[in-house]
Amino acid sequence: MKERLNAGIVGTGRYVPEKILTNRDLEKMVDTTDEWITTRVGIKERRIAAPYETTSTMGAQAARDALADAKLAPEDVDLIITATITPDVPWPATASFIQRQLGATRAACFDIEAACTGFIYGLSVAQAYIASGMYRTVLVVAAETLSRITDWEDRNTAVLFGDAAGAAVLQPVSEPRGxxxxxxxxxxxxxxxxxxxxxxxxxxxxxxxxxxxxxxxxxxxxxxxxxxxxxxxxxxxxxxxxxxxxxxxxxxxxxxxxxxxxxxxxxxxxxxxxxxxxxxxxxxxxxxxxxxxxxxxxxxxxxxxxxxxxxxxxxxxxxxxxxxxxxxx
Ligand SMILES: CC(C)(COP(=O)(O)OP(=O)(O)OC[C@H]1O[C@@H](n2cnc3c(N)ncnc32)[C@H](O)[C@@H]1OP(=O)(O)O)[C@@H](O)C(=O)NCCC(=O)NCCS
The missing domain is CATH 3.40.47.10 (Thiolase/Chalcone synthase)
Known part of the structure; x- marks a missing residue:
């Protein structure tokens, strides 16, 4: 029987948009206070994507960061999994847009949707592919533009969410890593x-x-x-x-x-x-x-x-x- 390979993280990256929306800014938008948000939730500020940014553009930035960290090129990537509930469009997959922006021409692409658990679900899929020997280099991108699905008139939710992207590159690694x-x-x-x-x-x-x-x-x-x-x-x-x-x-x-x-x-x-x-x-x-x-x-x-x-x-x-x-x- 083929040996089961150990999957590990060999690079990580992240991207956050420049624009900051503070609790004080939110006080002007809905009936809330900095004090309520800080004590009930623990958030002081969040990032908001620029109009030209999307889940895939932010995801691609995080992916570039992770690939640089892993000292790998886009052509090394065998599979891109994007975890998101805010895809660029319902289909095709946001992973396909990220592939195009990276030039990761060899990679297979799909999205998974497990909401806030998406990155962990994504890591488990990457691990299974690597352990089976089917793929060697897997890029897991978790990216969200929640500002586009947030009701900015609803104080119950408007104070909670923000935009960001993170990425990890996984490859076979030797024990005890992985x-x-x-x-x-x-x-x-x-x-x-x-x-x-x-x-x-x-x-x-x-x-x-x-x-x-x-x-x-x-x-x-x-x-x-x-x-x-x-x-x-x-x-x-x-x-x-x-x-x-x-x-x-x-x-x-x-x-x-x-x-x-x-x-x-x-x-x-x-x-x-x-x-x-x-x-x-x-x-x-x-x-x-x-x-x-x-x-x-x-x-x-x-x-x-x-x-x-x-x-x-x-x-x-x-x-x-x-x-x-x-x-x-
Ligand atoms: C949303 C959350 C912060 C609300 O905190 P809470 O302590 O449960 O507060 P409640 O919902 O009981 O609301 C208490 C009061 O605060 C009010 N309130 C809600 N949002 C408010 C806001 N942004 N500013 C001020 N008051 C607010 C409510 O209207 C309610 O007022 P009422 O008592 O007059 O009806 C909290 O329930 C939470 O974090 N839930 C999990 C949400 C989450 O993590 N979602 C994503 C999962 S991945």
Whole structure:
């Protein structure tokens, strides 16, 4: 039987748009306050894409950064997986646009949609392809332009989201490096708690769907909140069990950055102190699939983790989906 290859991250990158939207700016747009957003969510500001930017242009920038980090050329890439809920267009895949912008002419391309858990789902797909020997160099891009599906008149959601892109290059690596375990979960019965109702086959775009603001994020925030901390803690536990490891062997937890209180709950339920938790929610807000990818890239840039560090990535999101990925850099 063919030997199973170990997949690991050999490069990371990220891109955030220049424009900053602060809580003070939001105070002028909806009935909210900096104090409410800071204490209830933990966000101070978020980035907003320029009119000429899209999910693929930001994703391509993050991908270039990751390829440079890995010292690889676009032609080396065998597969591009883009995790996004804000594709450039419903189809073709945003990965195809990224391929064109990179000139990664040899790469196969597709998108996956697992909302905020998208980067972790993407890593698991990359790992499976590499482990099977089917592909050698896989680029996972998590990119979102949530500002385009945010209802800027709804204070319940307008304060939460931002735009960003992160990317990782995966290749076969030697033990003990690489992805140690992945756990993925989903519960489709909770899909309507966090959704974008309009524009698909159920409710194709009409003047009516536009008038009813059905092309924006709809969320029952409280219900999501109750579920999220527990789901992330359960995912951490399952990923650690699969790898036969304990939480005190983790150097850095890199959680989905949706709400500071959810992150604190997940850390507490996982018996991890907050000094081992990476946070950048204050400056970027919730960028869905991109949060964990951007955070991993920034944690490496800041020297929070380096070669040999054990990282635990964890997220939850619409679907519902949730999952964790334990890896040694
Ligand atoms: C959205 C969220 C921050 C709201 O916090 P909360 O503590 O649950 O607050 P509630 O929804 O109970 O609302 C409390 C009050 O604040 C108000 N409120 C909501 N948004 C507000 C805002 N931006 N500014 C000021 N007040 C706001 C509500 O209207 C409500 O007022 P009421 O009591 O007069 O009805 C929180 O539920 C959350 O983070 N949920 C998860 C969301 C998420 O992560 N989604 C993405 C998943 S990937």
């Amino acid at each position: 992805i140690l375990s992945v756990y993925l979960g989903a519960d489709g019965s909770k899909g309507d708690l966090l959704e974008l109702p309009g524009g698909g086959s159920r409710k194709p775009a009409t003047h009516e769907t536009v008038d009813q603001r059905q092309h924006y994020i709809r969320m029952k925030g409280n219900e999501v909140f109750k579920f999220a901390g527990r789901a992330m803690a359960q995912a951490n536990k399952r990923a650690l069990e699969k790898a036969g490891m304990k939480i005190d062997q983790v150097d850095l937890l890199i959680p989905h950055q949706a709400n500071m209180r959810i992150i604190q709950a997940a850390a507490r339920l996982s018996s991890l102190s907050m000094d081992k938790v990476y946070l950048n929610i204050e400056k970027y807000g919730n960028t869905s699939a991109a949060t964990t990818a951007v955070a991993l890239a920034e944690a490496r840039l800041e020297g929070r983790v380096g070669p040999g560090s054990v990282c635990l990535l964890v997220a939850f999101g619409g679907g519902f989906t949730w999952g964790a990925c334990l890896l040694r850099l």
